[in-house]
Each structure stands twice: as C-alpha cells, then as structure tokens.
Amino acid sequence: MGDYTPTPADKFAFGMWTIGHPGRDPFGDATRPPIDPVDYVRGLADIGAWGVSFHDDDLMTFGAPESQRRAELDRFKKALSDTGIVCSMATTNLFWHPMFKDGAFTSNDRNVRRLAIQKSMRNLDVAAELGAPTYVFWGGREGVESAASKTPADALDRYREALDFLASYVVDQGYSIRFAIEPKPNEPRGDTFLPTVGHALAFIETLDHADMVGLNPEVAHETMAGLSFYQGVAQTLWQGKLFHIDLNDQKIGRYDQDLRFGSEGIKDDFMVVRLLENSGYDGPKHFDARPYRNENGDGIWDFARGCMRTYLIFREKAKEFDANPKVKQALADAGVPELAIPTVGPYSRATADELLAEKFDPETLASRGYRNEQLDQLVIDTILGA
Amino acid sequence: MGDYTPTPADKFAFGMWTIGHPGRDPFGDATRPPIDPVDYVRGLADIGAWGVSFHDDDLMTFGAPESQRRAELDRFKKALSDTGIVCSMATTNLFWHPMFKDGAFTSNDRNVRRLAIQKSMRNLDVAAELGAPTYVFWGGREGVESAASKTPADALDRYREALDFLASYVVDQGYSIRFAIEPKPNEPRGDTFLPTVGHALAFIETLDHADMVGLNPEVAHETMAGLSFYQGVAQTLWQGKLFHIDLNDQKIGRYDQDLRFGSEGIKDDFMVVRLLENSGYDGPKHFDARPYRNENGDGIWDFARGCMRTYLIFREKAKEFDANPKVKQALADAGVPELAIPTVGPYSRATADELLAEKFDPETLASRGYRNEQLDQLVIDTILGA
Amino acid sequence: MGDYTPTPADKFAFGMWTIGHPGRDPFGDATRPPIDPVDYVRGLADIGAWGVSFHDDDLMTFGAPESQRRAELDRFKKALSDTGIVCSMATTNLFWHPMFKDGAFTSNDRNVRRLAIQKSMRNLDVAAELGAPTYVFWGGREGVESAASKTPADALDRYREALDFLASYVVDQGYSIRFAIEPKPNEPRGDTFLPTVGHALAFIETLDHADMVGLNPEVAHETMAGLSFYQGVAQTLWQGKLFHIDLNDQKIGRYDQDLRFGSEGIKDDFMVVRLLENSGYDGPKHFDARPYRNENGDGIWDFARGCMRTYLIFREKAKEFDANPKVKQALADAGVPELAIPTVGPYSRATADELLAEKFDPETLASRGYRNEQLDQLVIDTILGA
C-alpha cells in the first residue's frame, strides 16, 4: 500500500467555494465562518494541492469600488505567488444575487442578460490576468420551474448568443482561455437547459467558436439524473471535449450533494480515475465538493485530504488492475479487445455485397458466454484490495 | 368540448408491437394472444389511425425461408393497400434473439456486429419497398452492466461505423429514407450508450451523413432519467433533428412503463403537444405504448383510442391557451416575448466597449417579479378546463 | 364550471414559512423581504384561508428576552383574533440554528438533544395557548450523510425517547394536542430516519402514547422517493393515522421543490383530493409550499390562491367522477366493487378444508380482462374536463 500523499505534480485543484463552503443550506444557516482567501490558498498549499479556482465574487466584493476590488485581487495574487498555487480555472457567479432569479444569459429580462455578459467579460479579464486557462460556464439558473415561462428555442438562442459573444471577446482580447460548459439537470431550477453532458456537447456544435468550447462534467450532476458519470466522461473524451472535470460524489435522484470524492459511487469513481489516467487528460483534477455541514475546524481539511487520498488510491488500483494477468485474461474472455476491431470498414458496394452474402448461424452466436461476472468481480476485488 | 375522433389527417401511427403487445413481462407470461398483422392493420384503420410501423421480425418470421418471408410481407402490403394505412416507419429487431445479448452494433462479438448490420440492410430494403420515410435505430442492448466489459470509445467507434455504413448503403441504393436514433438511458442494459436526446444529438455530429440522421425521442425514455421530455424535444427541434417522435407515458425513475399517452405526465404532455403543433413538425405522431397487462379483448383498443383522444384534447387546449387574452397578458407579465429579443447581437469591439461601459442597478433588476405562478396556473386551468 | 373561491369552511391553512418564504436557496440569497406576521395573517384572511401554522421561531425571536417574545406572541394572537384565522397546527424549528447541524432528538450531542426537547416543550405551551390541536414533528436533520456516524438503533431509541417524553408532557399538562410525524426521505441530510409514511407508521407502534401520535404526510416528501402519495395517504387513513396533511407538489427524484399544489402530479393530486373528500377527514388542508423564487409582490398571493383554487377544482371533479354513470359502469367492469367482498372470511378448519377442496380453472381466470384503460381514461377525461 502506497503513501497517497498528494503533490502539486498530481494537479489537484479546489474551488474557493468548496473547502470554504460555510455550510448554509435550504433549511439552515451557515455553520462555519468564511475563510480568508489568503489563508485558504495557504491551506491548499499545506495539503499538497496544486491549483485553485474562483468565481469573481469569491475574490472581489460585488459592487465594491474598483480600488477595493483591485486590492482584494492583488492580495490574492500575492498569496498565489507566495505559495506556488496555480489559478487553474475561473468562472462567473451568475446565480447568487437576486437579480439572477430568472436566469442570467436566459433571463427574461434583457438587462439582466446584458449585465450577465458584462460581468463575465470583466471576470474574463481577471482570469486572463491570473493565467487561468479554462473558464467554466455553469448555467445554474438557466432553466424554469414553469415550462411556459420561457420559449425553449429563444432560451437556447440567447444562451448561444452569450457564449458566441464571450468567445469572440476572448479571441479579440487575445486571451489563452478555453470555455468549459458544466451541465446540470436541475437545482436550483426545476429543469435546467443543457441538463446533461450530451445536451451540452450537442449545443456546442452550434457555436461560432465550437473549437474553443468543451465541457466541465461533474460527478454529482450526471449522477443526479441516474446517468453513469464514467460513460459521460468517456463520450466527452471521445468527442474531444474534456476541457476540465469536477470530481465529487452523489447519490442518484437526490438534491445536489457535492460529497467527498470517492465516498459514494465507488465503482464508477474507480472507473473514472482509470479512464482519466489512461486517456492522456492532463488538466486539473478539480474537486467541486464540500465538507459535511456538521464539520468545522480541522474537519474541513480532513474532507479535502480525503478527496485527494481516494483519487490516489484509485490511481494505484487502476494500474494494478491493468497490469493484472487475470484481468487481461478476463478482458479477453469478455471479448473486450475484439470491440476495437472494425466491423465492416468503410462502405463500398463490394463490401456491402459481401456482407449481404455472408451466412451466420444465430444459434452459434447465441451460445457464446461473455464472462462479464468474472471480469466485474475482478473490478470489485481490485477495489476492495482482496 | 370537441369530438376528439381521430382521422388519418391527424397522422397518428402505432407500432406493430404496441397495441399488439402480448403482455409478457419480467415476472410473467403473455396474457394476450398475438394479433394477426392483417387484423392489426384493419383495427388501426377502424379506430382512425393513419400509419403503422414495424420491426422486421414483427412481419416476417426470423430465419424462415425467403419464400415464406415474401408471402408474409405481401400479405401485409395487401392489408396496407386495402385499408390505406401508411407504413410510416421501420426499424430492426436487434434485441430479442439471444445472440444480441451483448449488444448488436456494439457487441463484443464481431460476427454479431456484422450480422446486425446485415439484418438492418435487409430490412432497409423492406422499408424502401413499403415506402417508409424514416428508419429508427433504438440501441436497446448497446450498453453494459459492467462498465469494464466494453471500452466506451471502441463502442462509440463501432456504433458510428455501423450507422455510417448503413447510411451509405441507403444513399447508394437511392432510398428516400432518413435515420432517427432513439435514445434510452437504461433497460434492458444497466447503462445504455447514447442515453439521452442530448448524447444522441452530439453523436450525430460525428457521422459521415449527419444531415440524414436525426432523432426519435420517446416520452418514457427521457422521463426515466427525470429529464423533461418537453425540453428535450424543444432542443431537438432547435437543432433541426426532430425526424420522428414516440409518444407514451412514464413515471420518473422506474422501469420502462410505456403507458397510454397523456395518462401520467399530463402537464409535460400538454406542453409537448403545444410545441409540436406550433413547430411545423409534420411527421407521424407515433404511439410507442402498450395496454396494461391486465387488459385484453376490447380493452386493448380502449388503450389505443385513449392515446389519440388525449392528444386531440391537448391539441384543442393548446389552441385555446394560445388564443386566451389572459394568457397573452400573463406571458407578457412573465417577460416571455422579451426573451426573443437579442441580448447583444453579433460581437464587435464597439459593441463590447458599449456593453462594458453600461451601468446597471442590481437592486432594480432584482426587484422585478416574473409572475410565473399566474402563468403556470393558467396552464393548469387550461388543462383542467376550469 | 364553478367559482372556486375559497371560504373558511374549506379549512385551507398555510404555514407562516410558505407564502412568506423569502426565496433563499442553496445557490442564492433571499429574493423577497420578510412579511410581518400581522400582515401575513391579514393576507390569509383576505384570500379566504381558514388557518395558519407556525414554528416557534416564526413568531418569537429565538433567544430574545421573554418579554419580547411575549409581546411578539400577543401581537400575533391579536391578529388571529381580529381576522378569525385559526391556529391550526404548531411545530418546532429544530433545524435552522447551527447547533442542530448533527440532528436534534438524535444529535450525537446529548445537550443538543436536551435543548431540542426543552425547545419543543416551550412551544407546546404556546401551541396550547393558541389552541393548536396538532403538533407536527418533521425530523429535518434526524439523519446522516455518513452511515457510520450514528448507530441506527441508538438513533431510533433517542427519537422514541423524545416523543415519549413530550407526549407525556402533553398528557401531564392536560393539553388537547395530538402529534403528527412528518416523514421525509432525504434533504437536508443524505438519508433521514423515518424516511417514508410507512417507516413513521411502524415507528409509532413502538411509542408509549401511540394513540395520540399520527402522521402529517407531505406530497413532496413521498414523491421525492418515487412513491405514490395517494397510496401513502390511503394506507395512513387505513391505519387510522391521518392527523394532518401537507399539500404541495414535486417531481420524483429531485430536491424538495414545494411547488404549488396541483401544478405537477396532477393525476395523483386529483386522486388524493377525491380520497380526502370521501374519507371523512376533517382536518386542515394545509399547504406546505412556496412561491417560485422569481416571484414577489402580488405574485406570491397568486401562488397561494392557485393552491386553493386547484384543490377546489379537483373537489368538484371528484364529485363529478363519482356521480358519472359511465364511471360507475367502468368501475364495475374493472371489478372494483368486487374487491370489497371478503375473500375467505375468518379462518376455521372447515373454511380451510372447503377452500382446499375448491376447483379453479386457471385458463378461465386468466381470460378475464379488467378494462383498466377505459377506467383510467375516464379519470383523465374528468381531469381534463373533456
């Protein structure tokens, strides 16, 4: 058994709102005081993290004079510089202030929409200044409770318009920033536009700068809809769009839990780590989770350490799994490598005729067993270390 | 109150496997005898339906000699011709026979994959002969129980390869057929590839003949994942990909129920009918539902009549809703028309500068109320006829 | 179509936290100012409501001097007296203050548990003073995120101990108050103790004063778990335990939405109203819902009116349904009255022997059709007014 102590080389990142989440929920007040951003960054360095991400309002007081905002930002920059913590991602808070109650890019109020774009532009400037390579768009309140309250085509038009405008702004400013859309099926709205990885991938194809827009899939969000996060990340990778990733945990069919990574969907989480490690993905492993609300003091850092520790354990287990001769045999028994072989190749009249002429014996084909239980038990054995 | 008696002009269609479903389920045997295809088509004509759809194996005995299959097909064609029922859609049965137990286009057995493509080609010939304009691909068993049993990228490669090959075949044969992918999140597999409308839309963009491939969304399938079918159909229309539609009903988070259309998600169903009727969609309204298993005899036709009746009631109510002055006022109060106005227009440096210079008062923006409860109550009042 | 204007005779009640909910959610601040309790009570009277319910902290500032709390209470009593609004239910806020973050009656901190009981006793005194006949126990934070953090048997012991103590206090004080447990499956905790109507009914049987403890089932809570609220209320009535009811609405498998009654699960809601009206239940019809967060001003009263209006529409439709000769025939066709006939009667050796000797023909029994589609379509027709 390994050491599982993270180092910056592991590229673990946390949002400012995660370990620092005050524990406020729909039925209760904050249970923890806010953490000063400088202490926060130092804490991240102490536990071996590499990066930090932020919403504009996490760092700079919304509505404060520019001089105050600049001072707040400079203080944060110094903390980054002092600790070596990297600013790995930035995003806009378009959900907290009551003006966003009907949405931001898709609010029925055109002025709210304009303000939302302006607010994003200003924080893109900050993101560029801090060197954040990725800018996330989580459409928290882009949705409805009452389906009649927005014409969906108009909402999608406005969503596209906002992203096209902002992408053009980035290009125009010469920023080295890519966008990552973060889908979510519901909460805080009854139904959200772009509810899953799939819907967001499809939407991207309609954008003017589709090449600079990818995804930031999140464990909790796909899991809320009962979808396999592993399969969602895999399709995202397959479509070349995994620009960022939000790791946490969640039970299916519940409120957004943002649990410690690896604490709930153990098997799917293991498969995700194996996939990431084998895929060549070299972006941040970003934890968008929060400590249990009854935690404070040291407890919140227990939480942060646990996220990274479990990732590292899974990483080691993924290597063991792939190196295990019994696994290799089981994969062969299940026919896994055979799926990598083209079925028919590119179409031609000749290939078609040949295929049409081929004789198959359904009973023989049906008699094959795929030994998936054996393979799956090896996954479980690996996870359990048994 | 209207008459709600359907006519062929309403373009209602039923699959051969729907009204005729024998009532077999995971815990019990068939409760109803099969219906002869000719009687089935006559029954459809009697109740005012317009179209019928089929799987190859619904019409022609799988594995039977060609002469028998031809006779079965000719008999069916005669029934269509006698009744005027249109063949509105065709599809391949790639899930029933045990050889498909590991999938069809994504089976780990290459020969199964080849047979699946061959079987589809042969039924495309039949579809063309019957004049079916749409060919549906429901990936029933394209999925896994154990995530390790298929490399997702390989599975998606094979899925794409199959659709590319078949689309080329259609083009090469000169058939006037478009493809429609039907997503489903799970069942009969633990997790299905292309689980939602979104995932399938994104996948289509990777195909060689993307323009001839669209979707066949189904109420039950999106609802199983807790997604709003209305929003899913709306995005599909927005992306120009609503090629066909499967109407039925379902509770969230359950086995695939295929309930009578309009019997469960009343509000979402109403919104779907309003959307379809206002969208210019002129394809079939296809019911992929089945009678309760404790139904037989006349009862199964009660079911079929109910599907169409409720659609027609919703269609009338949608017109009432859109014509109601109180609704128009409520839409205005909610700012619905305002969402159709561009937010910023196309990007230019000047537009950007102008927006950056604009002053907004957050408190004023926050003080607006959107009167969505009023609007939603009018939806309910309309549905309830109150 | 009727008038649907509520009067006090309809016994509609609202909690202080419902129409007055400030719109705060996990991702955003309050969107509406608090409403003064006196204005609130007047507003209820204006819209035709009959009753009001409260948490201690809704009326009297937590931690304030007794003199202030008395003044706040007296002011509220005067408003009740001025308007004729009845105090129909009371409950304790055991979830908002951070000290309850690990639970109240089942907190791992014994002092928190003691305080929770003390707080409940004090508000039982208030409830008695205000004449509230029912005292609700919603175990909001009685649960866990990490299963290991509480031994479930200990938690259930403590839960029972608290209710036993409080029931004895009520008896000892001579108050005319009954208890109603309100189950919920999750949120704000990952898993709640007594998650459904069933679990709470079973728990009640273990209490010292089981006869004075019943349920307060809530639409949203049962629906979150995908259970039919109608069936849950029916079992509660069957077990003689429907002491109160919380009406609102919800989609399955989501965060607690507390939507306007009748706005989502239309069919189940209709059946619930029919059940209540036919059951002899004469307690409050209590709405534990809240306006959409993007609502304010008049909009929140639109919400309140809508809850009552839809109830009244369903009540009228329920009468129509039961009086409709086609429904009576359809119920007979479905064999509904036959289920009221005893199957075998009480056991005796003779009855057993007789039954064992009886001959049945399975095929004949299997040939019966139950015409449930016809009956269900009449439910839909009634709901749609078609």
Next chain:
Amino acid sequence: MGDYTPTPADKFAFGMWTIGHPGRDPFGDATRPPIDPVDYVRGLADIGAWGVSFHDDDLMTFGAPESQRRAELDRFKKALSDTGIVCSMATTNLFWHPMFKDGAFTSNDRNVRRLAIQKSMRNLDVAAELGAPTYVFWGGREGVESAASKTPADALDRYREALDFLASYVVDQGYSIRFAIEPKPNEPRGDTFLPTVGHALAFIETLDHADMVGLNPEVAHETMAGLSFYQGVAQTLWQGKLFHIDLNDQKIGRYDQDLRFGSEGIKDDFMVVRLLENSGYDGPKHFDARPYRNENGDGIWDFARGCMRTYLIFREKAKEFDANPKVKQALADAGVPELAIPTVGPYSRATADELLAEKFDPETLASRGYRNEQLDQLVIDTILGA
C-alpha cells in the same frame, strides 16, 4: 488477505430462480437453458452454499397431476438429502401465470384471490415437509397501474385477510413456520402496495398473528426507491422483525436489476454486512440475484461465487473496522457512543421541570465539529484496503 471460500457454516442460500434464471427479459428471450433442480442443488453444494429456497412452481409443475408433482418433490428432497443442502425458505409463485395479472391476494377477481390463498396453503404444506422455517410473501402484482382500479383500503383489507387466514392455517397445522413479507415499490406493477420496509412493518401491526410475521427486505427493492438499505434493515432489526434477508445489488431509480451482491452499492453493502454480523442475526444470507443475461455455462457460477466472496470480504473488513484503534477514536470524535446515552430518561414532572430550567448556550453547542469526514474516510479506507 483471507481465503474467502464459503462453507455451510456461513449459511449462504440461493433461490432456485437465481443462479438458474434463464436470462429472459422484457426485450428478449431466454439466453440459457433451465437447470435441472437436482443439478442445481449439487451445484450449490459444490460452491459451498448452505441453503436453497423455492417457489412451488420451481419444483413442481403447475397443474400437473399430484403423482407427477410428488415425484418431482421427492426427487428434490433426495438431492437435498444427498448434498446436505438445507431448504431455508419457501414462497408461492403468485405472479407468473396470466390469471394473476390483476394481483393475487388483492386481485379484483375473488376467485383469483381464493385460488391464491389455496395455492399458498398447498405450498405451506410442502414448506413444512421440507423443513423450511420461513415463508416469504412478495406481493409482486399486488398493486396498480391506474390508481382508480382498486380502492386502497379494500386492497389492504384483502391483503390482511389473506395473511391472517394463512397464519391461522400454519398455527392450526402446527407448522414451525414464520412469515416474512418482502416489500417492493414498483415493477411489475406501476405502484405496489406495501412499497417499502416501513409500509410492511406498519401493516404487520394490524395482523392477527403479528408476532409470527416479519420482513424479508431486499437490497434492490429499497434501493429502487432511493432508500438506504442499511437504514431499512436497521429499523427492521430495531423493531424485531428481521426474519430473512435478500442480498443482491441495484442502482437507484431503475428497473429491478438483481445484480451480484456487492457489485454496485459497495458502501451501503459493507455497512449492511457489518450490521448483520454485529446484530446476532443468524438466519440465512440469501442471494436473490441473477447472472448478467450475457452469461452462461461457467459464468453463472462465477456470479454465485462472487456473491459469497464479496460478503466474506466485507465480513472480514467489518471486523477490521471495529477493531481498528483509529476507528474507535474517530467514532468517539464523532460522538457516536454518546448517542447511546439516554437524553432525558422516563418522564416525570420533576424531570420535566429540571429540563425546563436548564440553561444552554446555543453558540457553544453550535461550535462543536463532528469529524464525520474523518470517520467516513476510514470507512472508505477499510473498504479499499488502503
């Protein structure tokens, strides 16, 4: 790492329909041939199982002459005797034959209800002959699709009547048999009566022979509704009603998957094993699961071995967890032992007065951290063997 080879002392049991499930599902035919009951029992002995359970129709051909049924039964008895496999549980098939399509004990057809009771009586005789101490009642089709199709109170009356009659029959015959109700929320019916552990526990209290009726909770069934199986089993034990247990696995909000035990909800499963092992429960550990449908031949025994292996791994880990000093400290840090201390003790006027006079400081109470993340990470570390 241990050996994890099961022995009869572990009391692992399998139903006849589990390893032997033919792989038939709603969208496909059987993929495996039936296994002769004698071979089945021998197979169980070979893999180290201890017990077997059966439905009447698993052993004796439904409707066959008594002589044939007797021969089938005797052959099975001989296999038990030859192998030492114990008959650990019996149950009635009240769901397969089409006559049960509207339910069995709650069918609207009184003759079906009578036949269902008769069929159960006859198999109780067989159960007694085979020495099965537990008789399970899974109400597979006791439910509805259309809520109007059964009056719930009548359905619950008939359900109770059936169980009362059958319990009296058992008493009258002098059989040493206890009943165990197996709840399930839905499938194959849209909504099932007694949908969860809680509803069934509450129902039992209304029975004439409540003391001889307990529960048979199943992982998959509670999990379908998103409830924690661990918490459900814990309440069942707390109420003294854990008479039997069905171990398998499942994802939330899906069709009944009956997956290999330990293959999905790893954390909840671990907690369940720990609970069972620490509770004194000494009944069967019964696997009501089935091999993946694409499995056959040796593969189905891989499945069976995997169920037992993972149980044994969890059993060992549970011991490790409870013996780990770090865990003991973490439990103390979380206040877990403190929950075992009575809060107030039995009620008396003096105790009440004392509690009312006690002073608490909410801020001090709120300042406590519960260190649940630390504890939960130790659960994960134990599961992962890290």
